[in-house]
Amino acid sequence: MPGLGASSLPGSNGDRPLCVATTGIVTDLVAQVAGGECRVHALMGPGVDPHLYRPSPGDVAHLSAAAVVFYNGLHLEGKMAQLLRRLGRHRPVVSLGEHLRRRCPERLIPVGEGEYDPHIWFDVELWSRTLPAVERALVKLIPEQAQALRRRASSTSRRLRQLDRWCREQLARIPPRGRVLVTAHDAFRYFGRAYGIQVVGIQGVSTESEAGIADINRLVRMIVGRRIKAIFVESSVPERHVHAILDGCRAAGHPVRLGGQLYSDALGPPGSGADTYEQMVRHNVRTIVQALS
Template sequence: MNRSSIFVGLVLVALLSAIGCKPEGAGTAIPAAQPAYRGAGPLQVTCTTGMVADLVRNIAGPRAEIKQLMGAGVDPHLYKSSPGDIAALSSADVVFYSGLHLEGKMTDLFTQLATTKPVIAVAEKIDEAKLLHDGGTHDPHVWFDVALWKQAGEQVLAALVKFDPAEAANYQARAQQYFTQLDELDQFCREQLAQIPADQRVMVTAHDAFRYFGKAYGIEVRGIQGVSTESEAGVKGINELVDFLVQRKIKAIFVETSVSEENVKSLLEGCRAQNHTVTIGGQLYSDAMGEPGTPAGTYDGMIRHNVTTIVHALK
């Protein structure tokens, strides 16, 4: 199959997904025999979210040229691939995405791509016992537990070593260095968040992206919307959260860069009606990092920004 026929196939899959037809066998298939890289220059790698691209950037270094499909402020739950994305995916040597249904509208596309090249869902080989459930599926927001995101990094390392064995030693050396940095970041989170008094260790956010964060670092978390931004926040849900905030005397809630603030505003108004003042404790990066070149434009910077914002609001 040549590149243009792959491209046509992918466009077809994208169209079928858009009109609600699912081809058989959705789910991530890995081709039985993955080809090893034989190109001369850097690997062409296409990634979905900034967090995934950041992992690959740290482990592959200059060996990879990375295209990232979802920029700052983009919600991956609702994201639909553009024709430009399909071109970037079909011309890539390797594709990395987060997985666990985070990029829910691109599943069929990944299945199709996986018949021709390595397509790796970095979060899908994390220890099953460590994953949180949401009804019948898994909560995809694993990057908020730094130790789990390191496991996702191990998947990136394994895939790069397998596909491009000539560069294995470089990948391993870079990964070891980066994993040490992640251990330090995990420690930073623990030390900082320990400053929040026990009765204020509650985070209310626009959607339920912080359950792994809460579990790892001992904070109770509540989202106005569910684990996916596809679910609507009902009036009952908002009223229950207002009562919760009033009863627990919670002083601050948080907005997210990739989610609409509409529901957060209803919550603030609901509390005001019960004579309880709640403020916005700051903006958190949930499903997208900041703009490239800003402090929150890396995974490390995004986590540090969130932790510092939360500690400042709740301490």
């Protein structure tokens, strides 16, 4: 598997064109198709939140030297919109989300007036549909390698479809009434829709207000009523909210535990077992199945 973010600085190694991608997830996809034909550089490392990411001067240097830029789009890289637009005047800048919006808008989840949930990689089959956009841009960049690029795009597509089937098989092992993902992320809507898991977000719940307490009580009743075994929270949820939920469930005679860590908008660090897209998906699915079965 091609390494991520391992490219040298712009300007060196000039024989192979430089592709720059935003998130680790986008970078992985581009690297699968590019093979060794391009240098593929990731702007965002493990654990970086793309919603809040602001490009560093080093990133701007890489972007300016890039022959082509790939990004997720649909406002995922919210703070980079202006820069990406400017870069697009001088080189191809490819939005994978925009590709889906043109090709299969019915598969996108609307979140407002003309806006869509950007977390498209959590439906593995949908993510595989972005491959033609990557393939087309790379073939244009190095037409002499068209055959090899097309071959790698189809084998990546095959692998992603296999991964999609594996997700379905694994998640089907969770008893139907337990197929509820209570999570702090707002990232799992595509995942839930693709694999038949109800997603309940606990972001924005506040114990400060009456409404917040009512929300937590409602959540506790739902967890207890459906005998849900685990919830998935991370550091972004204040500890007292997590404790309020755990205490509430225990008091109702249904102790619930914390599920393991899920990766959402960034890959894991090297050696985490989630440092490629495929590994990240497998890690999440295994963690969810283990906690909810």
